[in-house]
Amino acid sequence: MSSAQISEQESPVKVPPSPATIAPAPEEPKGSAIRKLLVVAVILLAVGAAVWKIHSNTQDTNKAAAKMAAAADRAVPVQVSAVEQKTMPIYLTALGTVTAYNTVTIKTRVDGQLMSVNVREGQRVRQGELLAQIDPKPYQAAVAQAEGQLVKDQATAVNAQAQAARYTALLQAGVVSKENQQAQISASGQAQGAIDADRAAIQAARVNLGYTRITSPINGVVGLRQVDAGNIVHASDATGLLVVTQLQPIAVIFTLPEDQIPEVQKLSHGGDGLTVEAYDRSGATHLATGKVLTVDNQIDPTTGTVKVKAVFNNKDEALFPNQFVNVRLVLQQRQNAIVIPSAALQNGTDGNFVFVVKTGKPPTDASGSGAATAGRPRSAAPAGAAGGSGGDQAKVSHYVEAQPVQVDLTEGSQVILGGGVSVGDQIVIDGQEKLRNGSRVIPHEATRKAAPTSGDAGEHAAGQRRNTGPARGQRP
Numbered sequence: 001m002s003s004a005q006i007s008e009q010e011s012p013v014k015v016p017p018s019p020a021t022i023a024p025a026p027e028e029p030k031g032s033a034i035r036k037l038l039v040v041a042v043i044l045l046a047v048g049a050a051v052w053k054i055h056s057n058t059q060d061t062n063k064a065a066a067k068m069a070a071a072a073d074r075a076v077p078v079q080v081s082a083v084e085q086k087t088m089p090i091y092l093t094a095l096g097t098v099t100a101y102n103t104v105t106i107k108t109r110v111d112g113q114l115m116s117v118n119v120r121e122g123q124r125v126r127q128g129e130l131l132a133q134i135d136p137k138p139y140q141a142a143v144a145q146a147e148g149q150l151v152k153d154q155a156t157a158v159n160a161q162a163q164a165a166r167y168t169a170l171l172q173a174g175v176v177s178k179e180n181q182q183a184q185i186s187a188s189g190q191a192q193g194a195i196d197a198d199r200a201a202i203q204a205a206r207v208n209l210g211y212t213r214i215t216s217p218i219n220g221v222v223g224l225r226q227v228d229a230g231n232i233v234h235a236s237d238a239t240g241l242l243v244v245t246q247l248q249p250i251a252v253i254f255t256l257p258e259d260q261i262p263e264v265q266k267l268s269h270g271g272d273g274l275t276v277e278a279y280d281r282s283g284a285t286h287l288a289t290g291k292v293l294t295v296d297n298q299i300d301p302t303t304g305t306v307k308v309k310a311v312f313n314n315k316d317e318a319l320f321p322n323q324f325v326n327v328r329l330v331l332q333q334r335q336n337a338i339v340i341p342s343a344a345l346q347n348g349t350d351g352n353f354v355f356v357v358k359t360g361k362p363p364t365d366a367s368g369s370g371a372a373t374a375g376r377p378r379s380a381a382p383a384g385a386a387g388g389s390g391g392d393q394a395k396v397s398h399y400v401e402a403q404p405v406q407v408d409l410t411e412g413s414q415v416i417l418g419g420g421v422s423v424g425d426q427i428v429i430d431g432q433e434k435l436r437n438g439s440r441v442i443p444h445e446a447t448r449k450a451a452p453t454s455g456d457a458g459e460h461a462a463g464q465r466r467n468t469g470p471a472r473g474q475r476p
Contacts, residue, residue: 074440075397075398075441075442076431076434076435076440076441076442077431077442077444078355078357078400078428078430078432078435078441078442079428079429079430079431079443079445079446080357080426080427080428080429080445080446081340081341081426081429081445081446082423082425082426083339083340083421083422083423083424083425083427084338084339084340084423085336085337085338085339085423086336086337086339087333087334087335087336087337088333088334088337088339088411088414088416089275089277089328089330089332089334090331090332090333090334090409090411091277091329091330091331091411092256092260092264092328092329092331093326093327093328094254094255094308094326094327095254095255095324095326095327096252096253096254096278096310096324096325096326096327097252097254097322097323097324097325098251098252098278098319098320098321098322098323099251099252099321100245100247100250100321101246101251101311102218102220102245102246103245103246104217104218104243104244104245105240105242105243106131106132106216106240106241106242106243107235107237107240107241108211108214108233108237108241109211110139110208110212110235111233111234112134112135112138112139112212112232112233113134113135113230113232113233114132114133114134114227114228114229114230114231114232114233114241115133115134115135115229116132116133116229117131117132117225117227117228117229117241117242118130118132118133119131119132119242120222121223121225122221122222122223123221123222124219124220124221124222125220125222126216126219127218127219129215130213130214130215131214131215131216131222131242131244132214132241132242133212133213133214134211134212134214135212136209136212136213139205139208139209139211139212140209142205142209143202143205143206143209145205146198146201146205147202149198150195150198150199150201150202153194153197154195156191156194157192157194157195159191160184160187160188160190160191163184163187163188164181164184164185164187164188166184167181167184167185168181168184168185214241216244218244218246219246219248220244220245220247221244221245221247222242222243222244223242223243223244223245224243225241226239226240226241226242226243245321247314247317247320248313248314248315248317249290249311249312249314250312250314250319250321251293251309251310251311251312252276252278252290252309252310252312252319253307253308253309253310254308254310254329255300255303255305255306255307255308256308256329257304257305258299258304258305258306261295261306263331264292264295264308264329264331265295267331267332268292268295273291273293274291274292274331275290275291275330276289276290276291276310276312276328276329276330277289277327277328277330278290278312278318278319278325278327279325279327281324281325281326283326283412287318287319287325288314288316288318288319290310290311290312290313291310291311292308292310292329293309293310293311294309295307295308295309296309310327334416337408337416338416338417338418338419338423339414339415339416339417340414340415340421340427341413341414341415342410342412342413342414342415343429344415344427345415346402346432350404351404352405352407353402353404353405353420354420354421355400355401355427355428356400356401356402356403356421356425356426356427357398357400357425357426357427357428357443358398358400358401359397359398360397360398360399361397361399362399362438362439362440397440398440398441398442398443399438399439399440399441400428400435400441405419405420405421406418406419406420426443428441428443
């Protein structure tokens with residue numbers, strides 16, 4: 001094969017493709033346009049819903065803000081109380097136990113049959129009153145026997161004295177010896193000694209006879225009977241017949257920390273003694289008022305406390321043995337103290353303050369919370385700011401102003417102030433959580449409770465003070 005032929009064979013021959021070999025272009029599905037339209041529609045709906053939601057939320061926020069603004073401007077019902085000036089006791093608080101002033105377990109001092117118990121359980125008895133009777137017959141017989149022995153020994157003594165006199169005369173006549181005369185004198189002395197012993201035996205027998213009548217050694221109340229009539233009782237019995245407890249007066253024993261002993265002793269040594277008030281377990285009811293009797297002579301090293309005993313006359317028997325009481329040891333009576341309820345005291349960033357009720361419309365610049373504006377100076381409260389419900393109250397506009405106060409100390413539910421408010425000012429004691437400086441209020445006078453002998457009837461005997469005042473019982 002020639003080179004020309006080889007080259008002719010190797011060179012590619014370009015043949016145009018036939019129409020049958022060309023692949024046709026893919027046709028677009030008929031539903032593709034519809035799907036695109038649906039996607040666009042969904043997107044448009046989502047965007048519209050989002051826009052509508054944002055607009056709705058904005059409207060709800062505006063409505064809520066409008067409601068909050070309306071609520072903030074609405075008058076708030078509150079309870080108010082007037083600032084008082086009165087005598088306030090400064091006291092220490094403690095837990096005490098009522099103890100009978102005297103407790104006597106009645107026991108027999110002689111053996112015998114218990115014939116009768118002459119008192120009933122719970123009966124009041126006086127000193128010397130008959131409580132029980134033991135069979136006296138054996139002891140009456142012992143007295144009669146001792147008296148008979150005395151008569152016999154008296155007759156023997158008379159004869160011995162006569163014999164001694166005769167032997168003395170015979171000795172002088174020289175008939176008998178000195179020894180015989182001395183023997184007769186000795187016999188006469190022995191007879192006289194027997195008489196003295198008989199008289200002592202009679203006295204002892206009469207004492208035992210008297211012990212058959214068991215009487216009360218104190219004034220008090222009889223407890224439950226331990227032995228019934230008819231039983232044989234002995235002086236060695238461990239169980240007594242009765243227990244008599246003295247309730248008037250009565251004692252209360254309580255403890256104080258050792259750090260307070262010097263002040264208590266200093267005050268108790270002068271005047272009529274320190275006053276002690278007893279309250280019930282809840283600390284709300286005043287039971288009795290007494291005086292400090294004594295302070296124990298040693299400190300308990302395990303607790304660092306000392307026992308104090310107070311005495312109460314207990315005429316109304318409000319105190320009962322082993323009763324638990326809350327004790328207030330009054331250190332002093334502070335005269336003309338400015339007093340407010342502890343519920344009125346609020347605490348803010350600038351310190352303690354109270355909401356003082358004013359008459360009229362709130363100032364236009366009054367804004368912010370009470371704690372933030374508590375340092376703002378207070379103008380004099382207008383007359384007639386006192387609360388109270390009724391038609392006249394509804395016609396008068398009131399608002400509150402946060403007034404800073406200086407706390408001196410807290411006694412239970414009462415706070416003694418050192419300044420900030422004046423006597424007669426109306427302050428809010430309930431509803432402060434809804435107030436801010438300048439809030440409009442509808443004041444209602446708080447119901448007052450009758451106060452006890454001293455202090456406040458609503459005070460709790462726990463005696464806890466706020467951190468804003470001095471330590472418990474500290475005298476400023």
